[in-house]
Amino acid sequence: MRPSNMRAGMSRRTFLTRTGAGMLVLSPAGALVACGDDTGGSATSGxxxxxxxxxxxxxxxxxxxxxxxxxxxxxxxxxxxxxxxxxxxxxxxxxxxxxxxxxxxxxxxxxxxxxxxxxxxxxxxxxxxxxxxxxxxxxxxxxxxxxxxxxxxxxxxxxSGAIGLVGNGLLLAEAGIDELPTDIDSFESVLEAIKDLDSDLIPYAAMTGIEQGRDIAFWMRAFGGEVIDENGTISLGDDGSVAALEWYKTLLDRGLIAPNMNRFDARPLFAQGRVGFYDDADIAPSIIGQETTDDELLSNMVPVPRPGVPGVDVPPQSLKWxxxxxxxxxxxxxxxxxxxxxxxxxxxxxxxxxxxxxxxxxxxxLKEALQDERFTSDEWASTWAEDIAAHARPLFEFYPESARMEEILGEMVEAVMLENKDAETALADASSQLQEVIEQS
Structure with a gap:
C-alpha cells in the first residue's frame, strides 16, 4: 500500500491503512475571573x-x-x-x-x-x-x-505536550514494514530492516548526548524502572533502569543508534530522510517543515506509541514537555x-x-478546543494526543534545579555510550548527584 496514506491512518496497531477517524460563551476580556467591581472583570480602556x-x-x-x-x-x-x-x-x-x-x-x-x-x-x-x-x-x-x-x-x-517517538513512514514502507512495532523485540527488528536498506542511515536517532540524554527516562520506565517518584525518591539503579541503559548501549554497538546525538542534530537528519525514528514533541511536523520542502516526507511522519517490554505492564511511555x-x-x-x-x-x-x-x-x-473540528480533523494532532500525550509523565519539572537534574541524566547516558562507565556505576553516580541536588533545593 502506498505510504501517502500513512499519517492519516495511524492507530496503536498499524499504519498505512486509513481509519475512520453546548459552547461556553466568553467575553473577550476575562469573564472567567473573579470580579472586584460592577464591570464584570472586563479589561476596558481606562x-x-x-x-x-x-x-x-x-x-x-x-x-x-x-x-x-x-x-x-x-x-x-x-x-x-x-x-x-x-x-x-x-x-x-x-x-x-x-x-x-x-x-x-x-x-x-x-x-x-x-x-x-x-x-x-x-x-x-x-x-x-x-x-x-x-x-x-x-x-x-x-x-x-x-x-x-x-x-x-x-x-x-x-x-501539555509530550516528548514521544516520531517515525519516518517512507523509510518504514521501503523497509517492508506495514505495522508499527509494539515491543522492543519488534522495534529492534524494524531498526535492523532500516539499517539493511543503507548502512549510512540512522535507524533511531536516540538522544545519546548530554543535551537531551534525559530521554532515557521513558525507556527506563518502559523497562519497569521509575527514575523518580512523586515523593522525590530516586530509583536509578533498579533493575529497570539498569536494563534500559544496557539495552541502549547494545543499540549503539550494533549501529542502530548514533553517539552524541541531540534533538537539534536529529531534526535536520530526519528532514533529509536519513533517520527512521527520533524523539520529539507534538510540534515535530512544524519543526521538520522548516527543515525541508519534501511534502511526501512531511505527510508520512508517524506518531509512534513507544514500544513496551514483554512482562512490564505499563502504557506507552512519554515525557511531559x-x-x-x-x-x-x-x-x-x-x-x-x-x-x-x-x-x-x-x-x-x-x-x-x-x-x-x-x-x-x-x-x-481547553476542553472546548479539543472537541473543535479544527483540532479533531488534524489527524497528526489528534492521534498524538490520544496515543502519546495521554500517557505522558513528568520527570523533574517540579524542581527549581530541573535543568541541572536533566543534565545529570545526560552525563550518565554519555558516559555509558562512550564506555567511560558501565551502566551500574553510571546509575549509582547519577543517583547520588540527583539526591544531592534535591536535598539542596
Whole structure:
C-alpha cells in the first residue's frame, strides 16, 4: 500500500491503512475571573487606570510563532482598548532574564512560562496565585497539573505536550514494514530492516548526548524502572533502569543508534530522510517543515506509541514537555486584574486558542478546543494526543534545579555510550548527584 496514506491512518496497531477517524460563551476580556467591581472583570480602556499590559513571551522572539501572538495581541487591543506591549526574549535567554527582571522589580504583566520555569519564579514570590480565579473545569486535568507548584495554581494552562517517538513512514514502507512495532523485540527488528536498506542511515536517532540524554527516562520506565517518584525518591539503579541503559548501549554497538546525538542534530537528519525514528514533541511536523520542502516526507511522519517490554505492564511511555501557561506577575491590584483578564482571554477564548494551535502546532488543553473540528480533523494532532500525550509523565519539572537534574541524566547516558562507565556505576553516580541536588533545593 502506498505510504501517502500513512499519517492519516495511524492507530496503536498499524499504519498505512486509513481509519475512520453546548459552547461556553466568553467575553473577550476575562469573564472567567473573579470580579472586584460592577464591570464584570472586563479589561476596558481606562479600567482601574490601566491602559496597557506587558506580554512577556519567548514566542514573540521566535519567527513564525511571533506572528501568531502579535495577531492575538492586536485582536485583544481592538476588542478591549487595552494596549498589549510585547516583551520577546529568545527561549534560551528568557528564564534568566525573567529572574533578573523579577528580582529588580522590572517584570510585570503576563508571562508565558513552561512548566519547568514556574518553580524559579515562584520561589521569588513573583507570581499571583490564580487558584481562586481559574475555572478548572474548562481545562484537562493533566494541563492543570503542570501549573501547580507548592499547592498554588500559578498560571492559566495553555499546553501539555509530550516528548514521544516520531517515525519516518517512507523509510518504514521501503523497509517492508506495514505495522508499527509494539515491543522492543519488534522495534529492534524494524531498526535492523532500516539499517539493511543503507548502512549510512540512522535507524533511531536516540538522544545519546548530554543535551537531551534525559530521554532515557521513558525507556527506563518502559523497562519497569521509575527514575523518580512523586515523593522525590530516586530509583536509578533498579533493575529497570539498569536494563534500559544496557539495552541502549547494545543499540549503539550494533549501529542502530548514533553517539552524541541531540534533538537539534536529529531534526535536520530526519528532514533529509536519513533517520527512521527520533524523539520529539507534538510540534515535530512544524519543526521538520522548516527543515525541508519534501511534502511526501512531511505527510508520512508517524506518531509512534513507544514500544513496551514483554512482562512490564505499563502504557506507552512519554515525557511531559512544555506544559505551563500564562502566569500573572505580582504588582498593584489594577495591573494584576488587567493582566488576569488578558491571560484568561488568551487561555479560554476559543478562537484565540485555536489560532495558537493552527499557527504553532501545539495542542490545546481547553476542553472546548479539543472537541473543535479544527483540532479533531488534524489527524497528526489528534492521534498524538490520544496515543502519546495521554500517557505522558513528568520527570523533574517540579524542581527549581530541573535543568541541572536533566543534565545529570545526560552525563550518565554519555558516559555509558562512550564506555567511560558501565551502566551500574553510571546509575549509582547519577543517583547520588540527583539526591544531592534535591536535598539542596
Amino acid at each position: 479600567s482601574g487606570g490601566v491602559d496597557e499590559v506587558t506580554f512577556n513571551n519567548h514566542g514573540l522572539a521566535e519567527g513564525a510563532d511571533a506572528a501568531v501572538y502579535e495577531e492575538l495581541m492586536k485582536r485583544y487591543e481592538d476588542e478591549t482598548g487595552i494596549d498589549i506591549v510585547g516583551n520577546g526574549i529568545p527561549f534560551n535567554e528568557a528564564l534568566n532574564q525573567y529572574i533578573l527582571q523579577a528580582r529588580s522589580g522590572n517584570l510585570s504583566g503576563v508571562v508565558a512560562l513552561p512548566q519547568g520555569w514556574i518553580p524559579s519564579l515562584a520561589e521569588l514570590d513573583a507570581l499571583v496565585d490564580l487558584g481562586s480565579v481559574i475555572d478548572t473545569s474548562l481545562f484537562t486535568d493533566s494541563s492543570l497539573d503542570t501549573v501547580v507548584y507548592n499547592d498554588m495554581t500559578l498560571a492559566f494552562p495553555t499546553t 512544555g506544559g505551563g501557561g500564562y502566569a500573572v506577575l505580582k504588582g498593584n491590584d489594577d495591573i494584576e486584574q488587567a493582566s488576569i483578564d488578558f491571560a484568561s482571554w488568551l487561555s479560554t477564548d476559543l478562537e484565540a486558542v485555536i489560532s495558537v494551535f493552527e499557527g504553532t502546532g501545539r495542542a490545546p488543553v
